[in-house]
Amino acid sequence: MFILAAALIVAGVALFVAAPLGIGLVGARAKSDSELQVERYEHERALAVQGLRELEFDREMGKLSDADYDSMHKALEDRALTAMAAVENIRIQTEKAANAKKPVVTSLAQAIRRPMPVPRRIDPIPTLVLHTESPRPPQPSPQQPPSAASKIRFCPECGMRAAADSKFCAQCGIAIRPPAGAIARTE
Template sequence: MFILAAALIVAGVALFVAAPLGIGLVGARAKSAGELQVERHEHECALAVQGLRELEFDREMGKLSDADYESMHKTLEDRALTAMAAVENIRMQSEKAANAKKPSVTPLTDALRRPAAPRRIDPIPTLVLRTEHPRPVQPSPQQQPTPSASGKIRFCPQCGMRAAIDSKFCAQCGIAIRPLGGAAARTE
């Protein structure tokens, strides 16, 4: 009984250890020649960059003279740049080949789409309420709109940070902001 349990444990451990090897051999897909070249060049670039780091460390530790550093640095830098250029060249060639296989007719929906404009993110979100008036409202002479009220955007007079329309204090510097009604309530 004890020998059977020991044999099962040994077999289980052996299968657990060998499982990644079996999956790696069976589950691996065939890579194209371009993918293999890209991997080789990326590995070459990584080795050159690692060599540059070690070279910089050796220089900082005082193990290299300036002349040795310059010659080795130039060699490693050229190796890394050559590998990066080769990777970029292979990728551009594969993109050209993929684009050549695509049909030249563009679907109508793709032709009508416009690229989205980049979104601007403000540090302080501002809520702007717009009311629709049936007819234009003429301001009375006593109610001349202030520049910040007509633009629906307020800024802190101290630091220039954008402030919400109904805010009483600046979120950046904490100074009191005058109300839009024209009453001057400023405290330091």
Template sequence: MFIFAAALIVAGVALFVAAPLGIGLVGARAKSPGEIQVERDEHERGLAVQGLRELEFDREMGKLSAADYESMHKALEERALTAMAAVENFRLQTGNAANSKKLSST
């Protein structure tokens, strides 16, 4: 009887631990190419912003000349702004598409 109870406890714990994995697989939906691109753009923006932070730190530590800082800062800033603009454009397009669907269904 003790072995049976122990086996039930182990099985219950295993199911409790594995439950989020099953829900993640069942609940996942396929992403559109636009959503995947937005994730890439958001990741790119994050990398550029992190690069800007590190660049600022390096400048404060005296590791960069003013000319190096300016050129690298400009490149990273353009990267971040380009990615932010791409994300915003996608959101505006999907928002406009959703609004037009609502208007046409009424």
């Protein structure tokens, strides 16, 4: 019994340790040709960039002449740029192919295609337009005594309300002129 339990434990541990290896082989999906090409070009770009880094290091250490550095740098830079352009072209082609396979779905509003309204002309100075539905009978307005209307005044500078008998604004201190219709009395 003890031997059987030990064998089961050893087999369980072995399966646990080997599980990532099995998933890598069985669980991996097949890659398309474009994915394989992208991986190859990405690897090519990474090698060229690593070569550029090492080339810079060798130049800083004084191992390369300027002529050698220039020729090698140009070759490695072209190699990296070519790989990057190839990856970009593959991705663009993959997107085009994916978009071509997708069915085009348009909404009902897009299918009807109503004509666009003509933009309205905006006046630089706004005007007030009153629309009345029908003439209304005149409403009796509450009559205020003339003295009440003359008692309320406002400061011409700041717009603060001022008392009828005040000569200066309480807010800004400017002189308040009497209303235009008022007659100045001198006695």
